Amino acid sequence: MTITAPVTEVFTSVQGEGPYLGCRHMFVRFAGCNLQCAYCDTPAPAGRRCRVENTPGRRVFTWYPNPVTVQMLLDWTSRAVAPHFHALALTGGEPLLHADFLESFLVGFREYGGRCYLETNGTLPEAMKRLARLVDIVAMDVKLPSMTGFPFPEAEHRRFLEAIGPAHAFVKVVVGSETTDAELDAVCALLSAGAGRTMLVLQPVTPVSGVRPAPPERLLEMQERCLARLPDVRVIPQVHRTLGVL
């Protein structure tokens, strides 16, 4: 049986989020998500077609029908290796919804010698456990109710942190004007349980459909509060929009 997955786009850019900001990455965006965050800038519904960028930054694409096969994605990503690329970034939507496809794809991709960077909402621990040995860097979101509009998925996040295993990981949390101290304390408690060594990135929300960013003094206060509990807490905004890149 041919394994397939719905992919919305494949493009190269600079990593616009988190501690690897500025590194050259190739991005694969999978369609579909198990969550609906109120602030989401890329809901990535399953579309009929997948766009693959021809020249970096030009926004000229070749279009392919969905779903995509493992071999098609291997062909498109074969050059995403050192020295030109730091990593292949898998994002979405939620990439871990496609664990069967990813397992097969990543076995092939690793034969090229590439590094894999996974962007995930941190709520699918079983899929993470299956793929942990094939992923090099995990960018795990922790989802706060004030920002997402749904309850804190605490049990899923806790199990997810355990499932990551040997991969290098950091946690990203999108914060805004409604983020409370109690929520930040809950994030710190979650991370402290795992020896407290995971880096925490506070990612200021980029305003989307009425979601309000936190004022500057509040951002600094939030960082200070988390630094009292965790050793490495960074405030890093999204920069790809500012740069005008994908």
Ligand SMILES: C[S@@+](CC[C@H](N)C(=O)[O-])C[C@H]1O[C@@H](n2cnc3c(N)ncnc32)[C@H](O)[C@@H]1O
């Ligand atoms: C679109 S999501 C895809 C990966 C996965 N579903 C997740 O939520 O981590 C990629 C990253 O963008 C962040 N993000 C989405 N909308 C944002 C916004 N308006 N401002 C700041 N970060 C945002 C998410 O929190 C996540 O860290």
Ligand SMILES: Nc1nc2[nH]cc(C(=O)O)c2c(=O)[nH]1
């Ligand atoms: N340049 C750039 N950096 C990113 N980092 C995470 C992204 C995402 O959508 O997951 C993203 C994206 O869409 N573009």
Ligand code: SF4
């Ligand atoms: S989990 Fe990620 S892709 Fe899904 S709605 Fe939230 S931010 Fe968007």
Ligand SMILES: [Mg+2]
């Ligand atoms: Mg994005």
